[in-house]
Amino acid sequence: MFFKRWFELEESVFFQRNLQFSRSYTKKLNGKLVGIGLYYSQWSIVYCLKQIGPVTLVEISNHFDVEKPTISRTVNRLAEQRLIEEVPSNDKRERVVQLTEKGLEVYEKAVLIVSEFEKSLIAGIPEADIDTAFRTIQLLKEKL
Template sequence: MEQSLFFQKNLQFSRSFTKRLNERLIEIGLYYSQWSIVYCLKQIGPVTLVEISNHLDVEKPTVSRTVKRLADQQLIEEVPSKDKRERMIQLTEKGMEVYKQAILIVRDFEKSLIEDIPQSDIDTAFRTIQLLKEKL
């Protein structure tokens, strides 16, 4: 397969995946970009914007805008940090409730995508994605 075709297919899949997941997450007032930060906060606890940016491999200004939207929805809050120059954030109680709803939506969505795909193909896809990520 021609490499540009591979990356074109990857781009198409990524955009379609995000669009379809957004259609489901909007039911609880989230978008994929917000979900990724909520998920990150749930997994690694209170963190700085720089840590989120590094963890998600997203530019800090993008993270800042999304964090502001999450704060406006009262899903996250700032917490005191040792370094006054850094903003540490964590999920609020409301954020935890939204996480619980969102994880069910995401799991159902992912399950619907892979339900008819043999496990060996899924394992191969995961290994391939990991190998490609390591090369970046």
């Protein structure tokens, strides 16, 4: 009941706070990843490739719900850093990419940085509240 009344009074506060959190999270994480030469957007793609394996740029774009040109620019930067490489594809119109050995090494460093950062964020928050937050985020995502 409180949330419904609060939301009616402050219609966009929830979404503004979400945006502020997201931007602050990205900025702080960028500050931690810079030491290994990554930004959050690059880390997201490195993480995706480690979890899923070789994928097309369209698949990455769909996975993150981001326009393909944005993904292409980030992938090109990762390729310049020799963290990813193209792999042969049956369809010459598609770019398929995967992590290189160097990319796997950077992944191992980055996953420790991100994990430590996230643990520090949730430290002191009751597990039930974290579970509720995760469920709420998933429910909101499903509605989009």
